[in-house]
Structure formats: C-alpha cells, structure tokens
Amino acid sequence: xxxxxxxxxxxxxxxxxxxLRRFLHGLPGVDAVGLExxxxxxxxxxxxxxxxxxxxxxxxxxIDLTTLEGSDTPGKVRSLCAKGAAPxxxxxxxxxxxxxxxxxDMVREAKEALRGxxxxxxxxxxxxxxxxxxxxxxxxxxxxxxxxxxxxxxMVIDRGAFLSGRYLQVFEEITAVKAACGEAHxxxxxENGELATYDAIRRASWLAMLAGADFIKTSTGKVAVNATPxxxxxxxxxxxxxxxxxxxxxxxxxxxxxxxxxxxxKYLVLVNETAGDDWLDPAWFRFGASSLxxxxxxxxxxxxxxxxxGPDYVTVD
Amino acid sequence: xxAMKFEYAPAPESRSTAAIASSxxxxxxxxxxxxxxxxxxxxxxxxxxxxxxxxxxxGADDVHAAVEAARRAFPRWSGLPGAERxxxxxxxxRLIQERSRELAVLESLDNGKPIRESRDVDLPxxxxxxxxxxxxxxxxPHAGFGPDPKPLGVAGQVIxxxxxxxxxAWKIAPALATGNTVVLKPAETTPLTALRFxxxxxxxxxxxxxxxxxTGDGTAGAALVEHPGVDKIAFTGSTGVGRRxxxxxxxxxxxxxxxxxxxxxxxxxxDAPLDQAVEGIVNGIFFNQGHVCCAGxxxxxxxxxxxxxxxxxxxxxxxxRVGDPLDKNTDVGAINSAAQLARIRELADAGSAEGAERWSxxxxxxxxxxWFPPTLFTGVTQAHRIAREEIFGPVLSVLTFRTxxxxxxxxxxxxxxxxxxxxxxxxxxxxxxxGQLRAGVVWSNxxxxxxxxxxxxxxxxxxxxxxxxxxxxxAYLDV
Numbered sequence: 001x002x003x004x005x006x007x008x009x010x011x012x013x014x015x016x017x018x019x020l021r022r023f024l025h026g027l028p029g030v031d032a033v034g035l036e037x038x039x040x041x042x043x044x045x046x047x048x049x050x051x052x053x054x055x056x057x058x059x060x061x062x063i064d065l066t067t068l069e070g071s072d073t074p075g076k077v078r079s080l081c082a083k084g085a086a087p088x089x090x091x092x093x094x095x096x097x098x099x100x101x102x103x104x105d106m107v108r109e110a111k112e113a114l115r116g117x118x119x120x121x122x123x124x125x126x127x128x129x130x131x132x133x134x135x136x137x138x139x140x141x142x143x144x145x146x147x148x149x150x151x152x153x154x155m156v157i158d159r160g161a162f163l164s165g166r167y168l169q170v171f172e173e174i175t176a177v178k179a180a181c182g183e184a185h186x187x188x189x190x191e192n193g194e195l196a197t198y199d200a201i202r203r204a205s206w207l208a209m210l211a212g213a214d215f216i217k218t219s220t221g222k223v224a225v226n227a228t229p230x231x232x233x234x235x236x237x238x239x240x241x242x243x244x245x246x247x248x249x250x251x252x253x254x255x256x257x258x259x260x261x262x263x264x265x266k267y268l269v270l271v272n273e274t275a276g277d278d279w280l281d282p283a284w285f286r287f288g289a290s291s292l293x294x295x296x297x298x299x300x301x302x303x304x305x306x307x308x309x310g311p312d313y314v315t316v317d
Numbered sequence: 318x319x320a321m322k323f324e325y326a327p328a329p330e331s332r333s334t335a336a337i338a339s340s341x342x343x344x345x346x347x348x349x350x351x352x353x354x355x356x357x358x359x360x361x362x363x364x365x366x367x368x369x370x371x372x373x374x375x376g377a378d379d380v381h382a383a384v385e386a387a388r389r390a391f392p393r394w395s396g397l398p399g400a401e402r403x404x405x406x407x408x409x410x411r412l413i414q415e416r417s418r419e420l421a422v423l424e425s426l427d428n429g430k431p432i433r434e435s436r437d438v439d440l441p442x443x444x445x446x447x448x449x450x451x452x453x454x455x456x457x458p459h460a461g462f463g464p465d466p467k468p469l470g471v472a473g474q475v476i477x478x479x480x481x482x483x484x485x486a487w488k489i490a491p492a493l494a495t496g497n498t499v500v501l502k503p504a505e506t507t508p509l510t511a512l513r514f515x516x517x518x519x520x521x522x523x524x525x526x527x528x529x530x531x532t533g534d535g536t537a538g539a540a541l542v543e544h545p546g547v548d549k550i551a552f553t554g555s556t557g558v559g560r561r562x563x564x565x566x567x568x569x570x571x572x573x574x575x576x577x578x579x580x581x582x583x584x585x586x587x588d589a590p591l592d593q594a595v596e597g598i599v600n601g602i603f604f605n606q607g608h609v610c611c612a613g614x615x616x617x618x619x620x621x622x623x624x625x626x627x628x629x630x631x632x633x634x635x636x637x638r639v640g641d642p643l644d645k646n647t648d649v650g651a652i653n654s655a656a657q658l659a660r661i662r663e664l665a666d667a668g669s670a671e672g673a674e675r676w677s678x679x680x681x682x683x684x685x686x687x688w689f690p691p692t693l694f695t696g697v698t699q700a701h702r703i704a705r706e707e708i709f710g711p712v713l714s715v716l717t718f719r720t721x722x723x724x725x726x727x728x729x730x731x732x733x734x735x736x737x738x739x740x741x742x743x744x745x746x747x748x749x750x751x752g753q754l755r756a757g758v759v760w761s762n763x764x765x766x767x768x769x770x771x772x773x774x775x776x777x778x779x780x781x782x783x784x785x786x787x788x789x790x791x792a793y794l795d796v
Contacts, residue, residue, distance in 0.1 A: 028589070028591035028592070029588070029590045030590055030592070030593070031593040031742075033763065034592075034597065034762060034763065037596075038596050044645070045645075048327075048328045051325045052326070054322075054323065054324075268323065269323075272323045273636050277321055
C-alpha cells in the first residue's frame with residue numbers, strides 16, 4: 001500500500017502556501033506544441049495481432065465502468081455490475097472490469113451486486129462534478145460513500161481555489177478527504193478541461209500526489225474537454241517523475257470521451273512508452289468509461305473469430 | 318532491450334504497393350533509355366543488402382543528351398504563361414499525394430529510413446513543395462524580383478541520399494515554377510524514387526525535356542556540373558564535394574547555390590520545458606538516423622540541468638525502436654550505405670579514443686544490412702573531432718555551458734552554420750539568441766521542422782543561397 005503521508009524528500013514544500021507555490025511553479029514548463037506532437041506521434045503506433053489481443057484484454061481489465069447520471073436507478077446499477085463481471089456472456093475468457101463507478105448513493109446497491117466478484121466499487125464524492133460545496137459537505141459525502149462500502153473514492157479538486165492560487169487550500173482539502181477515505185483508495189480528479197493550461201495540469205498533478213492521491217484522474221467527463229492523449233501523457237510524465245523523486249508510485253486514470261478500442265490502445269501506448277511496464281496494470285492505470293467496453297468487446301470478437309459482429313452481439317447495459 | 322509486457326507485434330507495411338522493375342533507364346527527353354555506354358550499377362536496400370534494381374549509369378554522352386533535351390525544351394516551357402506551368406505542377410503535386418504510399422515504401426526500401434518518417438514527413442513535404450511553388454508560378458511579377466523576372470535556363474541539380482525525393486522536390490519545384498528546365502542527378506545509393514518521379518512527370522504529361530533524370534555516381538554529377546550548356550548548378554551534399562563544385566563553376570556564367578554540411582547546436586537552458594526538450598533532442602539527432610544536414614548533433618546543455626536532462630534523455634533513448642524500416646513502429650532505420658557506416662564508426666571510435674564517454678541503449682541490431690545504434694557521447698569538448706566534424710549519423714555529442722554568452726560562443730565555434738535550436742521558456746532569451754547565432758535556421762522549442770514557405774540555407778561552410786519560400790525563387794531567376 002502506498003503511504004498516505006507526503007513522502008519525505010518533498011515534505012518541506014507543503015509547509016506554507018508560499019513554499020508550495022515556489023515548488024509548483026518551479027516544475028519544468030510544458031511546451032504545448034511539443035507535448036501534443038509527441039502524443040500524436042505515439043498515436044501512430046501500429047498495434048497488431050498478439051499485441052492487439054494483449055492490449056484489448058488489458059484495457060478491459062482497466063475499465064472503471066461508469067454510470068454517473070441523474071437518472072441512475074438501482075436497476076441500472078445492477079445491470080452495469082452484471083456487465084462488468086461478465087462483459088461478454090458468449091465468451092467467459094473475457095476479463096472482468098476493474099471497478100464499477102457510481103454516485104455515492106448507489107454504492108450500497110453496487111456493492112451488493114458485486115459481492116464475490118472481486119470487482120471494486122468506486123464512488124465519486126466531494127460534490128462531484130463541480131466540487132462547489134462546503135468542505136464539511138464534501139467530507140460527509142466521502143464518509144457516506146466509504147461507509148456504504150466504496151473501495152475507491154473519486155474526488156474532485158476545488159478548481160476555483162487552484163486557479164486563484166490557493167494551493168495550500170487545495171492540498172489540505174485533498175489530505176482531509178484522504179483521511180476520510182480510510183482504507184479506500186483515493187483518485188483525485190483534476191478536471192483538466194477547467195485548468196486549461198498544461199502548466200496548470202502538471203502543477204495540479206504534483207499537488208494531488210503530494211497530498212496523498214493514490215491515483216490522479218483527468219476529468220469528470222462532465223465538461224467540454226475531458227481526457228486527451230496529450231493531457232494524459234503529461235500526467236504519466238508526472239507520476240513517472242514523482243516516483244523517481246519520492247519512491248511512491250501513483251496511478252493515472254483518463255476519463256471522459258474514450259469510446260473506441262483504437263483510442264484505448266493509443267492510451268496504452270502512451271503508458272508503455274512514458275511510464276513503462278510498472279503502470280501496465282489495473283492497479284496503476286484505469287479508463288473511466290462507459291461505451292468503451294462494448295467497442296473493446298467487438299474488436300476482441302473480431303480478433304478471435306475473424307469477423308466483425310456488430311452492436312447486436314454485445315450487451316447493452 | 319529487456320523483455321517488456323507490451324511487445325508490439327511486427328507491423329510491416331506491404332511492399333506490394335511499390336513493385337520495382339529489375340532494371341531502370343535514364344530519363345531523358347521524356348523517355349526512359351539505357352546509358353549510351355550500356356553501363357549499369359545496382360541499388361540495394363541498406364536494411365538487408367538486397368539488390369533492388371539495376372540502374373543505368375549515365376556517362377558524359379548521356380549527360381550531354383539530357384542537357385540538350387533540357388535546352389530544347391526551355392524556350393517553350395519558359396514561354397508558357399505562369400498559370401499554365403502551375404497546372405503541371407499542381408498535377409504533379411496531386412499525383413504525388415495519390416501515389417504517396419507507393420513512394421514512401423520505395424523511399425524506405427532504397428534509403429533505409431523508417432516508413433513512419435517517409436509516410437508522415439517526407440511525402441507530405443514533397444507534395445507540399447510542389448503545391449507551394451505551383452502557387453508562385455503565375456505570381457512571379459509580385460515576388461519582389463521586378464515586374465518580369467526571367468528564368469536562368471537549364472538547371473543542373475545534384476542531390477544527396479538522405480531525403481531523396483524531398484531534395485528532388487526542393488530542387489525541381491522552384492526551378493519549374495520559375496520557367497527553367499532541369500537535369501537532376503540523384504545520389505548513387507538512392508536513385509529509385511527519382512525515377513518513379515520521372516514516371517509521374519509522364520503521367521502528368523509534362524512536356525519532354527523539361528525534367529531529365531540522369532543516374533550514376535559522382536562522375537555523372539561532375540559531368541553535369543562541368544557541362545557548358547548548364548546555366549545554374551544547385552547542389553545539396555557534403556562540404557567537400559561542394560568545394561569542388563564551386564571551384565569548377567568559378568569563372569563561368571553559371572549561378573550556384575550550395576546546401577552543405579552542418580554541426581548544429583541544440584541549446585538547452587535550465588528553464589527549458591524538459592520533456593519536450595528531450596523529444597526535440599531525440600528528433601534533432603535520431604530523425605532519419607541522423608542523416609540530416611541540419612541535425613542537432615551537438616547538444617549544449619546548461620550545467621545546472623545537465624544531469625537531470627541526460628538521465629531523461631537516456632531513458633527516452635532506451636525506448637527507440639531500431640530495425641526494419643518498413644515496420645510501422647520503427648523509429649530508427651538503417652544507415653544508408655556501407656561507406657557511411659564506416660564513416661560513422663570511424664568518428665565514433667575517434668570520440669572514444671579522444672576521451673569522450675560513449676553510451677548507447679541496449680539494442681539488438683539486425684544481422685544483415687548497415688546499422689548503428691543511437692549513441693550519446695558525454696564529456697565532449699570543443700577540441701574533440703566529434704564536436705567539430707559532421708558525423709551524419711545517429712551520434713550526439715553533449716557539451717555543457719554555464720551562461721548564455723558561453724552557449725553562444727560554443728554554438729558559433731564551428732566552420733558550419735546551417736541550423737540551431739534553443740530550448741527555454743523565456744521569450745526574450747530566444748529573441749536575443751536568435752540574433753547571436755550564426756545559423757541559417759534557428760528553431761525555438763522545436764527542431765527539424767520544415768515547411769515549404771520557410772527559406773532554408775546556411776552560413777559559412779554550410780553553403781550559400783536559400784531554398785524554400787519566396788527566397789527560393791531567387792535562386793532560379795535572373796536577378
């Protein structure tokens with residue numbers, strides 16, 4: 001288990017707002033053109049045959065199968081859980097997904113439905129997706145989710161505080177949520193689309209990791225720009241560098257807008273060639289997605305049978 | 318490389334799109350024909366040493382015939398309205414796009430460069446060059462060379478093996494747009510795409526004699542340079558050959574542009590965007606196996622970040638995939654020829670002998686063909702041969718500096734001056750440095766980026782004249 005306290009080499013950078021600002025603003029800048037062209041170049045990797053088959057199964061096992069709608073019902077959640085446990089009823093060799101991701105009031109339902117499957121329940125919390133609520137509300141939201149059985153908590157950072165430069169406030173909120181999580185894993189959603197610049201995304205990544213995040217996550221899926229290859233590549237660089245500095249490994253979760261197997265494979269190439277082998281594992285890399293699973297299943301059927309099946313040969317959830 | 322979890326399966330591009338005839342003739346006056354003397358040479362695939370085709374070797378008679386054909390074609394071609402010449406160039410550009418996969422495969426086979434580069438860099442730029450200069454053909458009175466600028470006549474063009482088709486485009490597109498006719502001599506080791514281009518000229522119904530292609534070794538090039546019927550010589554290649562050409566042309570009416578070697582400094586400051594700088598360094602020296610005249614072959618890194626940067630660079634170099642040029646996942650292909658491999662080895666050995674520290678990532682090289690691993694030398698000083706001589710291979714020499722002034726002094730301390738790179742987040746420093754560096758191209762926070770609208774050329778022993786952009790027209794106009 002990763003330790004919850006900030007690792008020793010960087011303990012002093014969080015002693016004050018000024019120290020934290022100096023540290024975060026001292027991180028190497030990001031050249032947007034260069035970052036995007038690197039992400040695009042890695043996107044041209046050609047993943048075929050055995051590599052494709054490995055990557056598709058790995059991607060399925062990394063999915064946080066998600067439903068985060070106002071219209072969610074216990075029935076919908078139960079059906080999603082069944083889908084996550086046996087994604088392809090016609091082929092039991094398909095791995096299960098990593099987790100089912102729901103709102104906190106659906107955790108109990110999901111936990112029940114997933115009993116004995118080994119699939120984790122992830123709950124969004126802290127006034128997801130906007131994060132605009134009093135800290136006491138956010139912490140209560142977190143405790144409720146954990147009490148209901150959530151194995152993982154996906155929190156959102158206070159983007160308003162971050163953008164106005166109140167880094168220590170963001171830091172303290174994450175540490176407080178982390179404490180409220182207890183044993184549950186904490187994924188910290190940066191909401192890249194609202195941070196807007198790559199420099200800010202790098203700083204927010206480090207801030208979250210310093211505060212004890214087990215995972216850093218790109219986005220809520222609720223704003224215009226969600227996970228992109230470039231912002232995920234940047235976060236992969238951040239976790240790679242953070243481990244090199246502190247010895248602590250942090251996971252990455254791109255979420256929102258990843259719908260095709262082709263896209264998922266591109267993200268796995270980013271992982272492979274940036275963070276490396278150690279992150280090619282559901283414990284360290286996740287996809288926050290809903291429709292992605294069916295496309296992966298169709299591609300998998302194509303690989304095993306040599307024929308394209310079509311949407312009627314995978315289940316709707 | 319150690320066994321990885323996610324091994325990419327082989328993903329070879331099919332060779333079937335680029336069938337290669339067993340023999341190729343010279344392209345003179347719109348027809349393919351054998352050399353008058355019947356002489357041939359072989360073009361091989363440097364990745365496997367497989368013979369790809371037999372190619373006619375032009376002698377002095379053939380070069381003469383080509384120049385005569387170009388002379389005959391000149392009055393009519395130069396007399397066409399610019400808009401009419403543009404139609405041919407646009408047609409050629411479109412045909413290149415339509416046949417780009419075929420041309421990319423052929424280029425990678427004959428040259429050894431990765432298909433990812435020939436497909437994503439070379440071919441798009443080749444087509445872009447023809448499109449760009451096609452657009453100029455009817456606008457020459459507005460190009461800043463007077464109301465009615467005249468072409469020179471017959472251009473003799475000699476190009477290198479590192480970007481065979483791209484260098485052809487850089488030479489032929491502006492020459493034709495301005496109304497010249499050309500005789501082009503491709504490099505001995507990479508004649509095939511130029512001859513495929515000749516087919517495209519026929520497909521585009523370009524009038525016979527406007528483009529002539531004579532293949533062969535340096536003797537064919539020398540015959541072209543010496544031919545009295547040539548009005549203009551354009552050469553891209555080594556500084557040594559460039560000097561000989563300048564001597565030959567001196568005292569004649571021939572106009573000359575030379576694009577020669579380089580030993581570019583890629584300068585990384587302590588406030589650089591580190592991850593992108595690493596990509597830029599890799600792209601600067603390992604792109605096209607370092608067979609790039611403007612390659613960033615000297616890395617000048619500020620001492621305060623040297624250790625961090627070199628650590629990141631080595632980690633990145635370990636992910637480079639060296640091997641089959643036709644595999645779509647290959648990053649670094651084959652060295653173009655045995656001779657070039659010998660030259661790289663000699664200089665790399667000199668680097669070790671002179672006391673620099675040599676490092677390459679673990680990498681398995683194919684048994685056949687010509688290969689050299691991506692290589693890094695640290696502890697290099699200005700006095701070392703690997704800091705002064707152009708290696709033209711995947712070999713990076715790393716030097717350090719303390720202040721911006723020292724960076725400028727070291728960067729400029731070379732007989733060359735083709736390109737330079739600056740990596741810093743500080744805009745004012747970029748502008749100051751760009752004014753200080755003696756280099757024809759200065760890239761900031763990027764490297765090896767090309768565009769037909771941008772002029773390209775060097776200082777000092779890197780040559781003279783500019784290619785590309787509006788400036789590139791001047792080299793083919795009587796101005």
